[in-house]
Amino acid sequence: MNTANNGSPKPPVDRTDETALPQRRLPWGYLIFGMLGVALAIYVLTQVLGVLYGIVFPPMPPLPDVDLIELRHESDVYGVDEWLYGTQADACRVLRYYQSQGATCTYNQDVCDQIDASPEVAGQNVGRCVGEVEFSIFAMRWEANIAGGYVQDSPTQFSLKREVFWTGSIPPELNLQSP
Numbered sequence: 001m002n003t004a005n006n007g008s009p010k011p012p013v014d015r016t017d018e019t020a021l022p023q024r025r026l027p028w029g030y031l032i033f034g035m036l037g038v039a040l041a042i043y044v045l046t047q048v049l050g051v052l053y054g055i056v057f058p059p060m061p062p063l064p065d066v067d068l069i070e071l072r073h074e075s076d077v078y079g080v081d082e083w084l085y086g087t088q089a090d091a092c093r094v095l096r097y098y099q100s101q102g103a104t105c106t107y108n109q110d111v112c113d114q115i116d117a118s119p120e121v122a123g124q125n126v127g128r129c130v131g132e133v134e135f136s137i138f139a140m141r142w143e144a145n146i147a148g149g150y151v152q153d154s155p156t157q158f159s160l161k162r163e164v165f166w167t168g169s170i171p172p173e174l175n176l177q178s179p
Helices: 028-056 091-100
Strands: 068-077 080-087 104-107 124-135 138-148 156-165
Touching: 091 104, 091 124, 091 138, 091 156
Parallel strands: none
Antiparallel strands: 068 080, 080 156, 104 124, 124 138, 138 156
16 A cells, blocks of 8 residues: 555645745844944945055155156155155246145245356255145145255255154144254
8 A cells, every 4th residue: 555645644845836935034123233234334444444545655745747856765764755856947936836735835035036047056945835734544744945046957956855643643843943
């Protein structure tokens, strides 16, 4: 005697029939909690990426849009650099560029009329400009010292210094000039 029933009163369940399986639903609370978690993770990631980008690629001080020749670059510590640039542009034009970038400049207003290419006035100081920039959670101070009257291929030369403050606050500038 062969029975297909095996003694069970219920017929076998066909597993290909989806209606026979119990339906499980994800509660709305889990779904909302998951979406909030993803949004929080994205927000934190964007904040961390900005900080990491600022550490790896600190911004350069502004450079005038003229033909520049980098004559020297020194870096004692990461984020503390000094460049020396030369250009054919007028020293007063370079000074005005840094003023347009929001820098605080000290200069003699008559000096632009007195610059001469003769060796006696080579290296005549035109002015000094200082600017500050905040980026990410950090800050930077830069300084440009502009001189003119050189007889080389670059009659105007300027040193450009930057210091990145990794704490985010810019300390007061030290005035090391003698009284």
